Structure formats: C-alpha cells, structure tokens
Amino acid sequence: MSATSARPSPAPSTSGAAFIFKKSLISAGVALVLFSLMIGVRTEAGPQGGLIYWTRFDDLAALVATVFGGSIIVELLRQWWGPVDTERMVPKPVQAAMSFVGRWLAPALLIFAFLIPVIFYDQRYILDLSILVLTYVMLGWGLNVVVGLAGLLDLGYVAFYAVGAYSYALLATNFGLSFWVCLPLAGILAAFWGVLLGFPVLRLRGDYLAIVTLAFGEIIRLVIINWQSLTGGPNGVSGIPRPTMFGIPLTPGDDGLAARLGIEFSPTHRIVFLFYLILAMALLTNWVTIRLRRLPIGRAWEALREDEVACRALGINVTTTKLTAFATGAMFGGLAGAFFATRQGFISPESFTFQESALVLAIVVLGGMGSQLGVALAAVTMIGGFELFRGLDQYRMLVFGMAMVLLMIWRPRGLIGHRAPTVFLERNQAISSDLVKEGHG
C-alpha cells in the first residue's frame, strides 16, 4: 500500500508543503485503487446461492482520507526526526538521558527479573508469563550464537528444542533419571544433533542453508510423530517428572521442601522455583556466550560472518568453526527444551512446529543480531507484547504486525543494532551496524 511512501528519496526537494501534498496524494491514489474492490464492493453468497453484492463507498472514502492524512503526518514526523542512520536532530538532554538509560538498562532489567517472584508472588499469570518469556530469552540467546555471531541462518532451531525436550522426557519416564542428570544429557544430545545437521549443510550458504535447516526441523518433528513406539507419536509423552530442588521434591508430602522448611505448602513454590531455574539457565547461556565472544572461537565465529574467504586465508578451519557454532547453539536449545518438558509435564510434537523456529528467529533479528541485550528486549516485547494485546481480540495480530513493521522501518538492524568490540586498547566504542555484516551462511 505504502510502497511509494516507504522510502524517502534522497533528492533535494524532500521538504515543503507541495512535496508532502504530492506524496500524500500518491499514497491516497494507491489506497483508492487497492481498496476500491477490497472495501468498496462487498460480495456474498445470496440465499439462492447466487452472488449478491453491495457497495460501501463511505467506508472507502473514510479509509482513503485516513491514508491521505496519515501520510501527511508520517511525512511531517519524518522531517522532524531527520533521515534514519544519520546525526539526528535530537536535543542534547534527550540524548544524554537515552545514553543513561542505555547504560543502566541491562542491570536494571536483571534486578527486576530477580525481584519478579517477590513482587508478583500472588499473580500466577504474571509468573507463568515471565517463565515463558525467559524460556524464549534463553532460546533467543542460544540461536543468537548461530545466527547473530556466526551468521548462519538457521530456520530449524526448534529441532534442538525438541531433541532436548524429548531427551529429558524419555530418559526420565523410561529410566527414572532425575532432572539434574538429564539436563546436561539433553544438552549434549542436542549438540550432537547440531553437529549431525552441521556436517551435510556446511557447504551450503545463505538461502540454501536456510532451506536445509528448515527441512531438518520438519524431519525431527515428523520422526517424533511417526516413531510411535518410542515417542508416543501425536499423543506425546505425559507424566514427565517435575524438577526437584537438588533431590528435594516440591510436593505437599512429608519429604517435600515445604514440610522440611516447616512452612505451609503452596503450589506457587514450584512456580517460583521454575522461574529461578530458567532465569539461572538463561543467565548461564548469556554468560557462556559473552565469554565465548572474547575467546578465539567466538572471534572466529564473528570473523566467519564478516568474511569466510579471509578466515580461510588466516588458517581458520571453517568447517569445525561452523560446527562448533551449530553445536553450541543447539546445546542451549536442548537445555531450554529439557526445561520446557519439566515445566509442562507433558510434551507433544505440536509444541515444536516451524512457528516456534520463526518466533525465535524473529526475536533474534528484532533484537539486533549478535546483541545479547537486544535479544532479551525483543523476547520481552514479542512474547510479553503479544500477551499485552490480548484484550484487542482479533486486532491483536494486526497491531502486532504493524508494530513490527514500524520497528523495522526505524531500526532496520534490530533494537540494538551496533556491535560491541570484544577487545580494545584504549576506547571501548560501539561499531555502527552499517559496517557489520549479516553473514551469508
């Protein structure tokens, strides 16, 4: 609809009332053409099965007028805001405030996350939502290693999530292994599958890699559905044991945590425990990723994203470097999967569709590829925002989609677009997103 007004042309005559009027008129014209049939004429099957139609020109006029007015406002806003990616005409105090917020945002978020169970102890809904958000934060951070750092587009990340979940579910239900034994096993198994996927796809780049990873995600799901004797097929695995606090169950029984501590049992205890568990796991993911970035392997991942040919000339084994990226990302996915299984107590293939992969990838891209804080913010926005708009019923998707489009117009490289260097001599200055490559697989 707004193809004509989406990008400002850098021509000199991009200001002035005549320009804005002309541009808005074009937008309105496009809207008129588009909506004249979509909105202006309404057709329906009549009582005799024939086609009946009626016109809604008043709605059409209102919509075209909205587009006309809207594009004037957008154009005025754009001129006030200045072109994207250049020195903006933002007042100094606002800039200072923004940099202050930027510096303290991560610690503030962390402290807030630790306090959530204290503040919202009585609100089960918020606790559940926080756990969900943190699960996606962890998945986002895990995928960030593959997509954000190594620049390998992975559309099948949910496969590793599924491997982790099923590893825990099957090991726990069949062999009675505890959560704390299964957690590393799930991570290792997922990493193993990551390597297994990595081997055949290493020679592929860009779009081809994305398609193969997408297929891999589907293969895992289809195997789970069809291997009934092992996975229970579409019925899933139920009765997955709940996690224990290092051996002490969180149950109302005599050996439960509440009885041992001499406090009254409450089901919220388990929720709070799960919350801190996923918070710890997510922070572990974050810590490991931050450390890895400063190690040669992490730098090699980023170098690979920047220029693979140069990496080869410097003696970096591109194959193993890509494999370690896949394996590391997959491992975090597997750990998150094991947590998912223990939280739900029941898993089925329906939880591991392509939509999950797309959602996690959207979180990584929206957050700014490679940025840990950005990914966390994006997960909060995507999952939390989605819940926030629940009151809007069927318009929820519309509002959500529009919010994402706007975000991508204003911040095309994600919420946090710049890259922080891993080592510096004197000045630790961020690198503009214009220079950082996205990688070609």
Add this chain to the structure above:
Amino acid sequence: MSDDILAVDRLMMRFGGIVAVNSLSFTAERRKITALIGPNGAGKTTVFNCITGFYRPSGGAIRLTHDDGRNIQLERLGDFRISKYAKVARTFQNIRLFPGMTALENLMVAQHNALMRASGLTFLGLIGVPSWREAEQRAIDLARTWLDRVGLLPRADDAAGNLPYGDQRRLEIARAMCTEPALLCLDEPAAGLNARESGGLNELLLSIREDGTSILLIEHDMSVVMEISDHVVVMDYGVKIAEGTPQAVRDDPKVIAAYLGADEEEAIAVMESGT
C-alpha cells in the same frame, strides 16, 4: 638453489578448456622479495590462489622449504591448512578485512590457531585459567606491535571498515603478519595507493624482509616492483616469459612487448622464444 623457500614446478591450472597457468616454474629465494608481474589476465592471481590453497592445481608441484629444512608440498595441503601448517599468509587484491570488527580484533582473529591452543580448545579459556590470560595478553601485545609498525596504533579501536583505503591495505598486511608466516604473499598491495602511501609500503615490505620473512609479490605496476624486489618473474598468458633482476627484466624486449602490447605475429614470436 638450496636456499629457495618456494619452488613452483611445472604448475598447471585449467578451468574447463581454458588454461590459466601453463607449466609455470619459478623459485623464490629465502629472505628475499620475489615479484610476479605481468599484464592483466596473465594468470598471476591464479598462481597465488594455487600457492595459498584456494585452488587445487591441475598439475605440477609447489614445494615450500622451511628454515629447518622441512619440505611441504603445498598442492597436497589445500584450504586453511596452508596458512595453519605451512605458514603461508596472503592478502587479497580487493581488500578482505573483517569490516565490522576493530583493527585490533582483526589482528586477534589472525592469531586464531595459536590462541585456540592456548585456550585449551576454548575450555580452559572459558574458566579463565591464568595461562590463557597470559597468552591473550601476549597476543594483544603482538597485535599492538604490528599496529604500531603499520602506523595504525591510534586507530586500533576503530572498525576496520571505517579506515581509509591505504590504512586498510596496511592493516591487511599486518593481519597476515600476525599469523607469523614464513612466506608472505601479497596480491597487488600498492593498488590504489598514492605515491606517498606506496613509498611507505615499500619501507614496510623491506622491513618485513629484514625480519626474515620471505615475500612473494604480485604487482602489475612495474615502477613499484623495480624499487623493492630482488627477483622478478614475468608472466603473460599463463606462461613465464622472463625472469631475473628488476634491471634485466625491465630491458627485456619480450617484457616490453607484453606490456606495451604487440601485434599478433609479434606476440607469437615472443611467446615461442620465451618458452
């Protein structure tokens, strides 16, 4: 003959029906600057890609002899192993830095293999053992030394993509040197540099040679080559047409014909007498 670092023997490179390099033989002496020159399309970069493992030669042998007398057949290694095990570093005709990483980070990536060993394949580095910290500090010091030598120390923390063209060229050489190579292969390092910058480049290359690194240089600008190279190999249409000291090569009529362009008959005569 005994102190050659690189011996290329009857190197062939075919792309389908096209013969890009035809039975090329030459040697590069240790601790000397050897230049490979020739007009555009002569096959110089193809030779480079064969030596540095980006192409697998269709035929012939490339032998690298290290200081300790160890021989390595480069045509059998291929890919990243040439840089890792044979210690051959290269730069590219169209600069290939990591533009989104700082100058310092670029040089740190170049020390990947040494740092991977020091970090115990990442695991020791992850828990931060003291020996890793020391190794990292040594790597930073080496990078600092090279940044200083190419005059980029003040811009160490700037993104490589933000540096001016001449600085990027020198950073790429510094990055190649951070792999601590025995043989440094430079693909048109002076391309796009102004007279002052290319003078600085000559000094840098001479100082690298003084430190004991042999240099193989591609350049099709004769004037740059004449100043610094010890030995010149001239290629045209995939074959060697002349070789010798810069002075001898400059006066060679075949070389002049190849550069100035001769008519067809003359060219054939030149080719026949050259091989």
